[in-house]
Amino acid sequence: MRTHKIFNKVFCLLSIGLMLTLYTVANAAEKTTDGAYDGHPRIVILVVIDQFRGDLLARYRDDLKAPNGFNLFLKRGAYFTDCYYKYANTKTAPGHTTIGTGAYTDGHGIASNEWWDLDRATDHPVSSVEDPRYRLVGTFDDLPVLPPPALPPTAPRIGASPRNELASTFGDEVRLATSGRSKLYGISLKDRAAILPAGATANAAYWIDQSTGRFLTSTYYMSQLPDWVTAFNKGPRAAQAMKEADAEGTTQFYDLVGRTAAANSYELDFAEDLIQNEKLGQNGMTDVLTVSLSANDILGHQMGPDSDSQKQMTISLDKQLNDFFSWLDTHVPGGLASTWVVLTADHGISPIPYQAANVGVPAANLDLNALADEINKKLSERYTPGNDTVWMMPLLELPYLSIDRRPFEKLHISEAEAEKAVADLLPAAIATLNGPPEPVEPVVLPGATPPEIKFSETRLKPQPHPVFIRTKTQLLAGDIPATEFGQLVAHSVTSNGGWYVMLELQAYQMEFLNGIQTTHFSPWSYDRHVPLGFFGAPFVPGLYRGVVEPVDIAATITSVLGVNRPSSAVGHVLTQMLRPETTGEQAK
Numbered sequence: 001m002r003t004h005k006i007f008n009k010v011f012c013l014l015s016i017g018l019m020l021t022l023y024t025v026a027n028a029a030e031k032t033t034d035g036a037y038d039g040h041p042r043i044v045i046l047v048v049i050d051q052f053r054g055d056l057l058a059r060y061r062d063d064l065k066a067p068n069g070f071n072l073f074l075k076r077g078a079y080f081t082d083c084y085y086k087y088a089n090t091k092t093a094p095g096h097t098t099i100g101t102g103a104y105t106d107g108h109g110i111a112s113n114e115w116w117d118l119d120r121a122t123d124h125p126v127s128s129v130e131d132p133r134y135r136l137v138g139t140f141d142d143l144p145v146l147p148p149p150a151l152p153p154t155a156p157r158i159g160a161s162p163r164n165e166l167a168s169t170f171g172d173e174v175r176l177a178t179s180g181r182s183k184l185y186g187i188s189l190k191d192r193a194a195i196l197p198a199g200a201t202a203n204a205a206y207w208i209d210q211s212t213g214r215f216l217t218s219t220y221y222m223s224q225l226p227d228w229v230t231a232f233n234k235g236p237r238a239a240q241a242m243k244e245a246d247a248e249g250t251t252q253f254y255d256l257v258g259r260t261a262a263a264n265s266y267e268l269d270f271a272e273d274l275i276q277n278e279k280l281g282q283n284g285m286t287d288v289l290t291v292s293l294s295a296n297d298i299l300g301h302q303m304g305p306d307s308d309s310q311k312q313m314t315i316s317l318d319k320q321l322n323d324f325f326s327w328l329d330t331h332v333p334g335g336l337a338s339t340w341v342v343l344t345a346d347h348g349i350s351p352i353p354y355q356a357a358n359v360g361v362p363a364a365n366l367d368l369n370a371l372a373d374e375i376n377k378k379l380s381e382r383y384t385p386g387n388d389t390v391w392m393m394p395l396l397e398l399p400y401l402s403i404d405r406r407p408f409e410k411l412h413i414s415e416a417e418a419e420k421a422v423a424d425l426l427p428a429a430i431a432t433l434n435g436p437p438e439p440v441e442p443v444v445l446p447g448a449t450p451p452e453i454k455f456s457e458t459r460l461k462p463q464p465h466p467v468f469i470r471t472k473t474q475l476l477a478g479d480i481p482a483t484e485f486g487q488l489v490a491h492s493v494t495s496n497g498g499w500y501v502m503l504e505l506q507a508y509q510m511e512f513l514n515g516i517q518t519t520h521f522s523p524w525s526y527d528r529h530v531p532l533g534f535f536g537a538p539f540v541p542g543l544y545r546g547v548v549e550p551v552d553i554a555a556t557i558t559s560v561l562g563v564n565r566p567s568s569a570v571g572h573v574l575t576q577m578l579r580p581e582t583t584g585e586q587a588k
């Protein structure tokens with residue numbers, strides 16, 4: 001009897017404890033309230049513009065007239081003019097991962113879009129999200145067989161997952177705080193930009209099949225597309241985007257439609273379908289959606305940040321965002337008043353080197369294939385005299401020059417020694433390729449008007465100049481200068497990526513690019529500067545100056561939501577823009 005009573009008491013206490021726990025968990029991101037400041041919006045939407053430098057909104061501000069476009073952040077929200085990534089490998093996959101996780105590469109593990117990992121593949125660099133344990137999911141079977149170069153529908157389609165993302169995202173933390181009842185989705189044209197900012201616990205990430213533009217996912221998330229995605233794919237939307245992009249019937253959707261404004265409205269329409277069909281914001285707790293708009297990057301690499309086509313795309317995006325946010329206002333319960341929106345970019349961009357050189361900046365291109373030939377020659381003379389051996393991996397990209405470990409291993413040469421041998425050869429090899437200095441001439445492309453600039457007759461042509469060389473072994477051992485620059489490098493270190501040497505060139509310099517004009521990869525300000533805007537009840541509208549970082553997004557969102565910050569987050573809470581919280585007592 002007595003035992004029974006004690007059992008009852010314990011059971012009762014346990015029940016109360018359990019109820020309290022459930023109540024607390026539910027409160028963490030639940031209890032959405034329209035318009036009120038209580039840290040519980042119905043939806044948090046993260047909009048990432050792929051390759052959008054932080055100065056561009058200021059440059060085009062007079063042309064941005066839509067009330068709910070960029071002005072949602074510039075006039076009605078909190079906007080930070082000086083947001084800079086504090087790391088050196090400013091590429092798409094690390095950028096999107098940094099935004100989601102609030103950590104840099106040393107915290108989340110993603111250093112590049114792809115890297116050589118000879119344990120995983122010897123015929124191609126593995127991408128940041130490719131994962132042969134999964135398959136892509138789409139309704140390919142009902143598609144007509146496409147002419148080359150498109151893959152036939154029966155081709156094996158390697159799946160994708162966040163396997164290399166070693167930290168949780170703010171979306172993951174919202175899901176954890178609600179025992180998975182909050183919903184989390186990621187959308188982009190690019191797989192990495194859909195998967196990485198959303199995180200491991202996402203209900204789904206959707207990106208496109210590059211040939212057809214149809215939205216796909218991976219068996220990591222599900223074995224079959226939801227009916228609404230199949231309906232979107234079978235509907236007229238892809239054909240309409242092709243028409244808008246002047247590429248009717250194309251089998252190169254990503255390249256030809258992807259570089260136009262039509263791709264942005266295509267993605268935003270898909271986002272609206274997702275919000276409606278997955279009932280985001282109707283859940284009684286906070287849902288999270290990440291949307292990465294890829295078109296700016298695809299066009300920007302081809303035309304450069306200073307082109308008129310980029311300006312026009314920005315003006316189009318202003319109207320497209322206005323349409324999307326106005327749609328949200330009328331289609332999500334509570335409208336924009338119970339929605340938080342964050343705007344940022346995964347990286348900036350360099351001016352096109354010849355255009356910068358024409359203004360007088362020491363900009364230049366380095367031929368990485370010729371550099372690899374020179375290094376291969378010198379290493380062969382040293383290690384395999386009389387035999388030409390290939391020591392560097394193909395498809396080199398800055399800042400990480402990948403080394404083929406196999407010929408070194410045959411000679412029992414360690415990673416540290418191999419990397420040092422390559423690093424030691426780099427300055428002389430670059431000098432050999434440069435040759436003697438010659439007078440500078442403005443570059444005029446065929447058909448273009450010559451620039452107005454006149455250089456002194458004795459001015460010399462800028463040449464590629466290495467400013468920082470470190471082996472992976474040195475980087476992992478912390479052999480990095482204790483300077484501001486060193487901190488950028490330290491934040492970029494990961495053990496991923498086989499054997500390599502990190503090479504940083506002087507600012508405004510880059511490799512010769514294949515088929516595009518400019519790129520982003522460097523520790524320099526133009527690659528690290530991005531917009532940062534917040535719209536929502538807790539954020540006091542205004543223009544905020546002073547340096548902040550994209551890692552502050554996850555730190556701030558999780559703080560105001562009252563959930564844990566992501567597992568490796570290092571950002572600061574942007575307290576300067578937070579509305580003071582009023583307690584019930586103060587209000588009396």
Ligand SMILES: [Zn+2]
Pocket residue numbers: 051092297301520
């Ligand atoms: Zn890019």
